[in-house]
Amino acid sequence: MSLSFQTSLFDDPALLDDPVLGATPVLGPLGASVQRIELGEGAWLDLRPGWVGHSDDLFERLVDRVPWQADRREMYDRVVDVPRLVSWFGPRAVLPDPVLAEAQSALNDHYRRPPGQVFETAGLCFYRTGDDSIAWHGDKVGKAIDRDTMVAIVSVGAERTLAVRSRSGGEVRRFPLGHGDLLVMGGSMQRTHEHSIAKTKRAVGPRISVQFRPDWSRSA
Numbered sequence: 001m002s003l004s005f006q007t008s009l010f011d012d013p014a015l016l017d018d019p020v021l022g023a024t025p026v027l028g029p030l031g032a033s034v035q036r037i038e039l040g041e042g043a044w045l046d047l048r049p050g051w052v053g054h055s056d057d058l059f060e061r062l063v064d065r066v067p068w069q070a071d072r073r074e075m076y077d078r079v080v081d082v083p084r085l086v087s088w089f090g091p092r093a094v095l096p097d098p099v100l101a102e103a104q105s106a107l108n109d110h111y112r113r114p115p116g117q118v119f120e121t122a123g124l125c126f127y128r129t130g131d132d133s134i135a136w137h138g139d140k141v142g143k144a145i146d147r148d149t150m151v152a153i154v155s156v157g158a159e160r161t162l163a164v165r166s167r168s169g170g171e172v173r174r175f176p177l178g179h180g181d182l183l184v185m186g187g188s189m190q191r192t193h194e195h196s197i198a199k200t201k202r203a204v205g206p207r208i209s210v211q212f213r214p215d216w217s218r219s220a
């Protein structure tokens with residue numbers, strides 16, 4: 001599959017090193033380049049723009065290599081279709097590009113995850129057009145809803161906006177994500193806040209989001 005989108009300003013075409021696979025995606029450092037945003041109620045976000053270099057090449061690889069499936073999600077008492085494609089890689093699964101395994105390991109090192117909270121699954125979502133979206137929700141899998149946890153999102157392809165709001169009301173904050181950006185949701189975020197990717201009528205290109213999570217089904 002080949003899709004066109006505006007390439008990242010961080011991806012230097014002169015560095016393309018394989019006519020088929022393109023340049024090898026690479027990770028930048030974390031450390032001081034990560035910006036913490038406190039959201040209140042114990043929730044926080046970390047942002048690291050452009051963490052993955054050659055992210056457009058990673059996007060193309062994931063489009064081709066990942067076994068994409070239609071998404072369905074429990075909403076109240078029903079299971080409904082969600083407009084986007086998904087693929088899930090459980091603990092010890094071989095991830096669809098080596099840079100994703102490097103990213104998972106770098107995140108575990110940077111955040112020093114305790115037992116039961118180590119990033120070990122990867123959920124991939126493919127937003128093909130501005131019609132693909134995910135409604136307001138907090139991640140509530142397994143037993144993690146009653147404790148602090150972390151979800152790390154790497155975005156490649158075109159920019160889409162992740163919106164965040166407190167469950168108790170107040171302002172909606174918007175974070176444009178794409179082209180190799182990293183966003184990490186932490187603290188109480190999945191209990192006290194919700195997030196979404198809204199549909200847009202703007203002519204946006206396709207985006208893939210990679211979400212690293214603990215294996216919440218095994219969290220003690």
Ligand SMILES: O=C(O)CCC(=O)C(=O)O
Nearest residue numbers: 125134153162195197209
């Ligand atoms: O697309 C994203 O980056 C967010 C996806 C998300 O919130 C989810 O799948 O639960």
